[in-house]
Amino acid sequence: MRSDQRPQNAPLDDDELSALDAHWRAANYLSAGQIYLMDNPLLRKPLEPAHIKPRLLGHWGTSPGLNLVHTHLNRLIRNRDLDALCIWGPGHGGPAVLANAWLEGSYSETYPNVSRDEEGMFRLFRQFSFPGGVPSHVAPETPGSIHEGGELGYALSHAYGAAFDNPGLLVACVIGDGEAETGPLAASWHSNKFLDPVHDGAVLPILHLNGYKIANPTVLARLPETELDELLRGYGHEPLHVTGDDPRQVHQAMAAAMDTAADRIRGIQQQARSGAADGRPRWPVIVLRTPKGWTGPAEVDGLPVEGTWRAHQVPLPAVREDAGHRAQLESWLRSYRPEELFDDDGRPRPQVLACVPEGPRRLGATRHANGGLLVRDLPLPPLERFAVPVDRPGGTRHEPTRVLGNLLQAVMAATADRRDFRLVGPDETASNRLQAVYAASGKAWQAQVLPADEDLDRHGRVMEILSEHTCQGWLEGYLLTGRHGLFSCYEAFVHIVDSMVNQHIKWLRTSRALPWRAPVASLNYLLTSHVWRQDHNGFSHQDPGFVDHVLNKSPEVVRVYLPPDANTLLSVADHVLRSRDQVNVVVAGKQPCFDWLSLDEARAHCARGAGVWEWAGTEDGTREPDVVLACAGDVPTQEVLAAADLLRRHLPHVAVRVVNVVDMTRLMPREDHPHGMTDLEYDALFTPGRPVVFAYHGYPWLVHRLAYRRHGHPDLHVRGYKEVGTTTTPFDMVVRNDLDRYRLVMDVIDRVPGLAARATGVRQAMADARTRHHAYIRAHGTDMPEVADWTWDH
Structure with a gap:
């Protein structure tokens, strides 16, 4: 025919x-x-x-x-x-x-x-x-x-x-x-x-x-x-x-x-x-x-x-x-x-x-x-434009993710013509304090628009749909074809994509072994509205376990960061947005928190991944510390510093070292993860033979799992979220999970040799403060002034 x-x-x-x-x-x-x-x-x-x-x-x-x-x-x-x-x-x-x-x-x-x-x-x-x-x-x-x-x-x-x-x-x-x-x-x-x-x-x-x-x-x-x-x-x-x-x-x-x-x-x-x-x-x-x-x-x-x-x-x-x-x-x-x-x-x-x-x-x-053949470096602006001034540790407060939103707005603006950066999330951009991006790009939307709607844009590059699966899939397809992006999500509900991130991590791990596959931009998560400040939504919104899930995966691919303040969040964001062939999980708060480090200090601290905050401890350099107070995460950092403050006032003779961890993989041995510390580095930081009281953002057994082969592991005591939650005050959340400052001081007294007998009165005062807190919030509905108004003034 x-x-x-x-x-x-x-x-x-x-x-x-x-x-x-x-x-x-x-x-x-x-x-x-x-x-x-x-x-x-x-x-x-x-x-x-x-x-x-x-x-x-x-x-x-x-x-x-x-x-x-x-x-x-x-x-x-x-x-x-x-x-x-x-x-x-x-x-x-x-x-x-x-x-x-x-x-x-x-x-x-x-x-x-x-x-x-x-x-x-x-x-x-x-x-x-x-x-x-x-x-x-x-x-x-x-x-x-x-x-x-x-x-x-x-x-x-x-x-x-x-x-x-x-x-x-x-x-x-x-x-x-x-x-x-x-x-x-x-x-x-x-x-x-x-x-x-x-x-x-x-x-x-x-x-x-x-x-x-x-x-x-x-x-x-x-x-x-x-x-x-x-x-x-x-x-x-x-x-x-x-x-x-x-x-x-x-x-x-x-x-x-x-x-x-x-x-x-x-x-x-x-x-x-x-x-x-x-x-x-x-x-x-x-x-x-x-x-x-x-x-x-x-x-x-x-x-x-x-x-x-x-x-x-x-x-x-x-x-x-x-x-x-x-x-x-x-x-x-x-x-x-x-x-x-x-x-x-x-x-x-x-x-x-x-x-x-x-x-x-x-x-x-x-x-x-x-997509690695097509990807271009992201035009990231100087962080100095967005950093918050820090004249002294804890002198001011900012909402870290709101500060990050200003940086993301600049990235959106810088990519307006090349259109190779997108922010995705399940209806949470403004809730997570990132709404500054709307000044550079509205929310993608092709359906009906009503007069009451705000920030909808037929050509927008902010993607919001109440399906974490769809957000994840969009971003994976976008990254693998040579572009950049960030996934912002409530911490508790990112678990919805557990299986999807598994597959992406496997993909990256295999791709790294194929010389013909060029590296692509990393899959970056910003997890906020986190476990310690979901007090208003309650138990259903409290789950920090995504970090555990990710850290079970291929070590050459996964990274987890817990910046303690706004400037460290900026430094971490700058790093992960430049990275390739990784899955980076960044956990940061959206509520006002103390500013601890200047931008230069934050950069140095993030480069180390974990380090001593000498200004927070009471070491004099002549002997090893009596105890190490370690922390990872914004709320645990605040509680550790409040505990260090209490120890200064009540037990000034106790030499305290304060260690902050930004990069959780630093706790792993070098042979298990490229960011891991050698035994010599770990021992220099955490001092074997001395008790380590570690306040951690998530489930405490993760820290034990990461550090179980370290020399000082028998002396490691970790406090964290232990699946106790409700609708309550912010401080009551840490009290309920034994992460609060008073409990941390009690842990120090219980673990420093000879201190329990000499500090019985201090320990009792700490226990009384917890009891007083319990009564106060039920009478007033807010946290005690000594907690709510506490500041670091050393």
Whole structure:
């Protein structure tokens, strides 16, 4: 049939249809081969048990659909010269994405030993899910990927993150119907209300409905088409449907859907960029319905496989042992007619590659999937512009995050033209005292605006949605495509993204071992509204455990900082915003707290990560201290200094050393973390043989875990949050958790040898103060004046 004789909605002539089908068959062959074969990659000999992998690992069910999408994206990119990236959501679709990268040549360019010939095909097959090889899912090792396919739910938010501030980029996103059932994915459909068609690229969601998960049907695949359409239109999309199991018909329908989607996207962007847009656009979404395990075995051992959950992983599980299964596998692989697809040297024939784009337009070669090649240094202004003056320690108070907000405003302003910095958070920017940024950029918003609304901006780069999952996904996609950002969140609720940060840390750890992956900007968290000043919200808002979670992860990637005041927060922020390939957790308060250090002192202290505050202690330099009072975090620091003040007044003969820790990883041994102290450094700071009373921001056992191998660990006593909370006064929170100044003085008396007998009266006075506090807050509803009005005046 000539092209001018094609039926309506059939954009492909016979030659193009044949080429697309050849590419798709080749990708299917390579996908199945990776799962099963460790030798005889082109079936030049009859299949024998020795050709089969001893352990069959991988997922076939999703692969044919992913191969179809990749094939048709190739056509779209080549025909329209598009700059494109694809996010492959279906978890273990690795065989398909690897197959396509090998076909287009980007895999062999990245890994020259896996050449695009028979020998390279042998290595491609053997390495898949094999010791010393590559994972079964899309991973950092996969060229063209920014998405870890090992866990479901994050594909669409990653896609939008990649599209923000990338006006020339099309981000296709394949969403599996199992993935579509997850909470993170469900929330991320609303990302289109934040996509600016003027300054951002476009996201093309492709919802792949193959009907089943591991063992159960999927919800969206069982919805009537009209109901699914209503759902997708409710999300703000216009659905385009591709349905079937006949390859020729599906190719025609997929090509038509891709062309229609691209035309609609171009129209939306042209209208918006010309200033003629009126209202929020309705973006296209493709709904692709094909059988699970399409083109694989229809039936195995008398049971249906293709189109059922049995095709999810390995449809023929016993091919080494069962001659019937082995014959069925050989028949399946030969059904793709590999002799038509690969030449005598095992290279893809020209027809197979006819639809493949060239150079950086190939999906496996796009620089957007290796964002470290694109990232530029962030233009950070001098901190002197924002630092608070400190004439003496504790003489003034500021809200640390409000001070940081001024710095972030300047960063927003400095990146206004280049648009490569975003602040994300779940409806908490102003609550966390960062609202100064609105002077440089409002809040991204494409939906309806009412007269009472404030700071909404169709072109804004402050991102707020009450879904921590979506914030995390946006920022990950943004960072991995070469930009910078900060995630601000209430400390207690950042746990919602525990699993997501796990995956990102794993991604960074693996990427660091790949020389071809360039370092990207770090994922930076600002955790505020923290446990000690959530007294008004109560127990539900009190949880400092994210730090514990992160410090369990890869030490070369993770960092945790607890700046005690505004200037140290500025110094830490400057450091983490400049860093690469890390996950940095910064915990800082938003309530007024004492200013302890000048900017120069803060810089020096943060560079050390932990150090002695000589002005706070009573050492005279002639002997070792009797006790070390250590602290990490703003409220623990205040309580330690108040305790040091009490010791000065009541027990002046006790030599006290005050140590403040900003970088929690400094407590770890050097061999366990690059920031860790050597034993000599640790001993010089904490003085083995002397009691150490450590007031810590979070759960006290973390400090024990970090320092358990230190010489002085038997003398280490840690106070921190012990899961006691309620709606109460600020000081009552520390009293309830035994972190208060009076308890710390009692700990010193109890642990310094010989002091308990000599300081009985002081200890009793401290206990009485706690009792007096208990009565006072119940009578007055506020903290005692001796606490509320306390200042450091030494």
